[in-house]
Amino acid sequence: MQDKVRDLRSALKRLKQMEGQYIETDVEVDPMAELAGVYRYVGAGGTVKRPTKEGPAMVFNNVKGHKDARVAIGVLASRKRVAALLDCKPEELGKKLYHSVDNPIAPVEYQGDAPCQQVVHKVEDPDFNLYDLVPAPTNTPDDAGPYITLGMCYATHPDTGVHDVTIHRLCIQGKDELSIFFTPGARHIGAMAERAEELGQKLPISISIGVDPAIEIGSCFEAPTTPLGYDELSVAGALRNEPVELCKCLTVNEMAIANAEYVIEGEVIPNVRVQEDQNSHTGYAMPEFPGYTGPASSQCWLIKVKAVTHRENPIMQTCIGPSEEHVSMAGIPTEASIYGMVEKAMPGRLQNVYCGSAGGGKYMAVLQFKKREASDEGRQRQAALLAFSAFSELKHVFLVDEDVDCFDMNDVLWAMNTRFQGDADIITIPGVRCHPLDPSNDPTCSSSIRDHGIACKTIFDCTVPYDQKERFKRARFMEVDPEHWLS
Structure with missing residues (x-):
């Protein structure tokens, strides 16, 4: 022990x-x-x-x-x-x-x-x-x-x-x-x-x-x-x-x-x-x-x-x-807070949250969301809005399905490349207070920014539409224990 x-x-x-x-x-x-x-x-x-x-x-x-x-x-x-x-x-x-x-x-x-x-x-x-x-x-x-x-x-x-x-x-x-x-x-x-x-x-x-x-x-x-x-x-x-x-x-x-x-x-x-x-x-x-x-x-x-x-x-x-x-200290409590807030609003849908290294634990969150029925379509975006409303430092939220490993950014980007269309799946919220340490959150970077520390928050919805889930099933491999061959 x-x-x-x-x-x-x-x-x-x-x-x-x-x-x-x-x-x-x-x-x-x-x-x-x-x-x-x-x-x-x-x-x-x-x-x-x-x-x-x-x-x-x-x-x-x-x-x-x-x-x-x-x-x-x-x-x-x-x-x-x-x-x-x-x-x-x-x-x-x-x-x-x-x-x-x-x-x-x-x-x-x-x-x-x-x-x-x-x-x-x-x-x-x-x-x-x-x-x-x-x-x-x-x-x-x-x-x-x-x-x-x-x-x-x-x-x-x-x-x-x-x-x-x-x-x-x-x-x-x-x-x-x-x-x-x-x-x-x-x-x-x-x-x-x-x-x-x-x-x-x-x-x-x-x-x-x-x-x-x-x-x-x-x-x-x-x-x-x-x-x-x-x-x-x-x-x-x-x-x-x-x-x-x-x-x-x-x-x-x-x-x-x-x-x-x-x-x-x-x-x-x-x-x-x-x-x-x-x-x-x-x-x-x-x-x-x-x-x-x-x-x-x-x-x-x-x-x-x-x-x-x-x-x-x-x-x-x-x-x-x-x-x-810093990612561990800032990101894990933020994951906990987002998970708790969404779980209370729509129990059982949010499977997990990752506030990853690329965002320093603060700027970016990946939400792994499970659409259980047709009426869940759109709730994934509501979950992202809940995260933004509570955590002003969040700038980008990626939404992925339950079959995507939210802790693996390669898998997240795979979902973006195969389940995402820029003209339909980007939701922008301009002019919102964000984090002053992001140097791009400044009027010198965009005329839409009125003051330092303001940003355009963005949702990248990389989830499959509920009515098309059958078209997006990942290749099904046999489930085995590899130790038998590797020992």
């Missing part, structure tokens, strides 16, 4: 037991651009510039300038790995997450000395310096600075007392300062910071790094599936069938994930905005999930750090923005 996965260390232990899913190196690596550059070739996948591939998770044991720390990257950069770490089949991930939202298990307080507080560094210490304490990589030579890409930000609403955990873009700006980027209107902690600012208050925040993969996946749910007031740590609790354990921070009035590798404690400062590249002056932030390096923001908020705590011999966890890892 396999050991339970409940933190980063147990996750890595499981991956070590899986063929081809884990490698490590003792060769020294520079966290400044080199580390990400190495992993880009090894297994980043996603929308990273080719050549790359889907490969193993990788641990660097010898990180320049950080003798007692290691760095893990690509832990979730494979749907097969995520499924193994969440104890299910790859094609069942979206459905498992959907059911976890409906059966949340709230976090509890850890009893005893929390593992994440084995070593404590407070800002009053004379040698306190984030650059030395946290081996945060700089992904490219153009980055604004070292980025914490997998920090689980946890905060409490100043009015309601509700909690939330989300992942944000965090850049080290000084020995005790971080910048944090809030996408306008897109994350709950941003709303908490805005309310605290209205009240003239600082917002206590903890940033837990190197945690159970269930927490990383669950934290990426968004409204309407998990509205403001829904603590996404409860999703991780449901996935594990036991609560996430939290501990009290040492220097701010907030909780942190008890078994994290690192915890940064701090406060979001009201009425202060930071130029993200104030130290590098490159004009860029970091590589974002669509595959382009995002522009530096002049509207980042400031976190004043009060302490860094960590385990003994900690493992820093990081990811490359455009990698398969």
Whole structure:
């Protein structure tokens, strides 16, 4: 029987037991651009510039300038790995997450000395310096600075007392300062910071790094599936069938994930905005999930750090923005949300959903739809409209029949080439708010676009008309077990 996965260390232990899913190196690596550059070739996948591939998770044991720390990257950069770490089949991930939202298990307080507080560094210490304490990589030579890409930000609403955990873009700006980027209107902690600012208050925040993969996946749910007031740590609790354990921070009035590798404690400062590249002056932030390096923001908020705590011999966890890892974290919760919404509206029709690599987990969804009777014709397009209505970041939806593997884009494109006619099966919805990181969503690309971030959403209906299903049956091969011949 396999050991339970409940933190980063147990996750890595499981991956070590899986063929081809884990490698490590003792060769020294520079966290400044080199580390990400190495992993880009090894297994980043996603929308990273080719050549790359889907490969193993990788641990660097010898990180320049950080003798007692290691760095893990690509832990979730494979749907097969995520499924193994969440104890299910790859094609069942979206459905498992959907059911976890409906059966949340709230976090509890850890009893005893929390593992994440084995070593404590407070800002009053004379040698306190984030650059030395946290081996945060700089992904490219153009980055604004070292980025914490997998920090689980946890905060409490100043009015309601509700909690939330989300992942944000965090850049080290000084020995005790971080910048944090809030996408306008897109994350709950941003709303908490805005309310605290209205009240003239600082917002206590903890940033837990190197945690159970269930927490990383669950934290990426968004409204309407998990509205403001829904603590996404409860999703991780449901996935594990036991609560996430939290501990009290040492220097701010907030909780942190008890078994994290690192915890940064701090406060979001009201009425202060930071130029993200104030130290590098490159004009860029970091590589974002669509595959382009995002522009530096002049509207980042400031976190004043009060302490860094960590385990003994900690493992820093990081990811490359455009990698398969982002596809897992953003795409699987979106699959779950779309599946749940359509299932409630028309039970039994939607067989599965895939938010694939080409869309970074956000821009594109493939809906596998089963027309059970003549009156189901047209419902497949209604399902696509439901997906668009709930998820503003979706740009393209592909609709395929139940005999098409929605997780195989070659099969999806086969359906497009044999079951789709451009003059009849494209449905366009122009002038709809989409994602600001898509550079084509801009008036300079089309006169129909009125503002940056607006797009033409498109449905590609690659399903067979119900009354013609007999004409489109795939070649029928004998069902056999090939092991008899291959053993």
